[in-house]
Amino acid sequence: GAGVSQSPSNKVTEKGKDVELRCDPISGHTALYWYRQRLGQGLEFLIYFQGNSAPDKSGLPSDRFSAERTGESVSTLTIQRTQQEDSAVYLCASRPRTGLSYNEQFFGPGTRLTVL
């Protein structure tokens, strides 16, 4: 089927506004990750969901960042009161539980967020 999808592909917002980014994982993938990729920088882990376990939020940079996932489906990453330093590409990845691709992460195309 289709790969991981993310929406919107681009988002321009004003400083102080809230934004919501969406990730649709591959069907059947139990694990879902969010990362941030600033211009010229590497991948920065944000949050990890695994099935019904409590998410690993250790990478969230501040309490303005939050994420939700219902079951093994869509996830949303919300950034409140956006700041210019939040400008980055936000990547989502999902991972299957079993099979030949076990432990391989499948990445979405990313959402490019620009905070003016």
Add this chain to the structure above:
Amino acid sequence: AQRVTQPEKLLSVFKGAPVELKCNYSYSGSPELFWYVQYSRQRLQLLLRHISRESIKGFTADLNKGETSFHLKKPFAQEEDSAMYYCALISGGYQKVTFGTGTKLQVIP
């Protein structure tokens, strides 16, 4: 805590020259290690994983537990190898993934 280190931010080599992208890790258990690649305007994708012990696009990587390294190598670089390369570690149990900061490989024609 697990950590992945890629000491080079940028590596420039001439076409046909050997390539080695360095990756060192720290993890107390038995890790599973990966190399991911991101070509220009494409998604990040898996290049190879240490348990497969395979060569992909001429690249190989050997896990050296003594040196805690997983360097990516290719004997003869091609222009199409120019990309961003990330080393990643997945831990057992909870299976958290840790990425290195990435190395940009630039192959000069």
